[in-house]
Amino acid sequence: MEPRRDLFKSSSNSLLLCLLEQQPMYGYQVVKELETRSQGYFKFKEGTLYPALHRLEKSGLITGKWQMLSNGRQRRYYHITAKGQAKLVLEKTQWLDFFTAVSLILQTERASI
Amino acid sequence: MTSELAQYLESIRSSAKLENSDESGVMSELEAHIQDKLQELTESGLTKEEAVRTCLGQMGSTKLVARQIYEAYSQGSWKQVLLASMPHLLFGLLFILNWWQYPGWLWLVLVLILATTIYGWSHGKPTWIFSWLGYSLIPVLTVGLLLLYIPKGWSLLLLPVYFPLALWWLFRIIIQTTRRDWLFSSLMLLPLPIITGWFLAVSPSGKITEYSLQRVYYFAPWIGLSFIALALTIAAFIRLRQRWLRVSLLATSGLMTLSLVVYYTAEHLNILTFFGLILVMWGVLLVPPLLERYLRSGRKISWRHRDTPGTSFRGTA
Numbered sequence: 384m385e386p387r388r389d390l391f392k393s394s395s396n397s398l399l400l401c402l403l404e405q406q407p408m409y410g411y412q413v414v415k416e417l418e419t420r421s422q423g424y425f426k427f428k429e430g431t432l433y434p435a436l437h438r439l440e441k442s443g444l445i446t447g448k449w450q451m452l453s454n455g456r457q458r459r460y461y462h463i464t465a466k467g468q469a470k471l472v473l474e475k476t477q478w479l480d481f482f483t484a485v486s487l488i489l490q491t492e493r494a495s496i
Numbered sequence: 497m498t499s500e501l502a503q504y505l506e507s508i509r510s511s512a513k514l515e516n517s518d519e520s521g522v523m524s525e526l527e528a529h530i531q532d533k534l535q536e537l538t539e540s541g542l543t544k545e546e547a548v549r550t551c552l553g554q555m556g557s558t559k560l561v562a563r564q565i566y567e568a569y570s571q572g573s574w575k576q577v578l579l580a581s582m583p584h585l586l587f588g589l590l591f592i593l594n595w596w597q598y599p600g601w602l603w604l605v606l607v608l609i610l611a612t613t614i615y616g617w618s619h620g621k622p623t624w625i626f627s628w629l630g631y632s633l634i635p636v637l638t639v640g641l642l643l644l645y646i647p648k649g650w651s652l653l654l655l656p657v658y659f660p661l662a663l664w665w666l667f668r669i670i671i672q673t674t675r676r677d678w679l680f681s682s683l684m685l686l687p688l689p690i691i692t693g694w695f696l697a698v699s700p701s702g703k704i705t706e707y708s709l710q711r712v713y714y715f716a717p718w719i720g721l722s723f724i725a726l727a728l729t730i731a732a733f734i735r736l737r738q739r740w741l742r743v744s745l746l747a748t749s750g751l752m753t754l755s756l757v758v759y760y761t762a763e764h765l766n767i768l769t770f771f772g773l774i775l776v777m778w779g780v781l782l783v784p785p786l787l788e789r790y791l792r793s794g795r796k797i798s799w800r801h802r803d804t805p806g807t808s809f810r811g812t813a
Contacts, residue, residue: 410528411529429529429533429556430556431556433561434561441568456531459525
């Protein structure tokens, strides 16, 4: 099943921050990680990842740095900032609270059926 | 890189309308992503053509990617808001505080406008420069007006030189601005119909007399108000992200400010002049996009490989 657009939209910042908290990544790596960790649930038009990353960068939540590889190619690695980490903690709490509340209601409904 | 991929990147580049300082980095990043993707697809056994087709399909349409890049970069900071609305505010204050009567203030504002415009133009043409650029055309118009006051023989001699030169200068600026983004040309030219409207209201003959100066004094608060309205429009324009909202804002605000001019000068502007001004305003809004289309059609793909560096990520299908 594919994720609902609005759900995905509202969670995209948290997902990106969460991935970058674990290690700095470049765009293509982010796409692969999201796909692998969500077992193929999160699939999107890959070109639209960059506007999302750049918005986070403009907000000061992440920073991007070009790095030269041994094969001569360059990649832009994104790192989470202290501001981004603080934001992620807040968003994680909000998501968990929301998830718990929704689960409680769904479980109650299921039990009453 | 195949021509199909080069075209894809060029299409995004031309539609995203980024500042020069951002463009290279963004495009290099997209290109690096495409190279990684192609490598993975060809290693999985696809032919080059199949890999390119699959890659482009998974990247998303150029329209979608360019729109999202535009929206990620279009919003200006509050500092840019202040800088962009400054020339309109200065002119607004000149009239509201009646400082327009003192040549010293007029000269100061004109010098400030020219200096800021030259500085911005030679420093990468940031977004805020385009509202200053429109006012920097005022000295050119002033020279034209002054030509009306010199002896007739000289006038006849100089006008054929002045008009082609002034038009060449104007078109050169419009074309260069339109190459960056037609919306900035409209932004730059927005005060033109409003200034023309006030000028015709205070001086229908085209000559500045004692009587027309009295009329400026009489209309000064409203002239100032129309410039303040323009300043607010520019401030909102800089903060808006969506392109369609920016276009709507310029169209609505331009026509409303022009209506304000016409309303307060109803006795002095005849119906023909009114429709003429409306036409000029529509020209300001419609000619730049047509010009951009024309310029683009004559342009070859400029994006080349550089050494430097289903569902969209925002949830749009």
